[in-house]
Amino acid sequence: MLPAAHRLTRPEDFREVFRRGVSAGGSRVVLHWLRGDDSTRDLDPGAPVRIGFVASKKVGNAVMRHRVKRQLRHVMRERLEEFxxxxxxxxxxxxxxxxxxxxDFACELDRLINKARERSGSR
Known part of the structure; x- marks a missing residue:
């Protein structure tokens, strides 16, 4: 599970990431990334990385959507330092x-993180 400080929950934050961030798509997931210095808000340099998940009904029923998001939370928790x-x-x-x-998610997310990093000019 992701610690509460690392959860992205507000709809405004999701919208801002979708509109202003870079994206990298794979066969299972699409990663949208907005660097902290690209934000319209003033963030302190030590602000935590915040991650949110979206799974529509196209993914499956509620049980399947929650299962997929649980797996993704676990994989992303191990990659917090990548951002x-x-x-x-x-x-x-x-x-x-x-x-x-x-x-499967781990391999795809590693590739997408690198792709998004290249597109954003980070590091």
Whole structure:
């Protein structure tokens, strides 16, 4: 589970990440990333990385959507250090995520994080 300080929950934050961030898509998920220094809000340099998840009904029933988001939370918790302080990330699930394992998500997210990092000019 992600610690509360690392959860992205407000709809305004999701909208800002979708509108202003960079995205990288895969077969199971799409990663949207807004660096902390790209934000319209003043964030302190030590602000935590905040991550949110979106799974529509196209992914499956409620049980499947929650299962997928649980797997993704676990995988993303291990990758918090990959993002600069203050970054906001949204992981949007695609229908193919329904039959995926945590290992599948880990491989895809590693690739998408690198792709998004290149696009954002970070590091």
């Amino acid at each position: 600069p302080p203050g970054a906001r990330v949204v992981v949007r699930c695609l229908p193919a995520a329904a039959g995926s394992t945590s290992g």
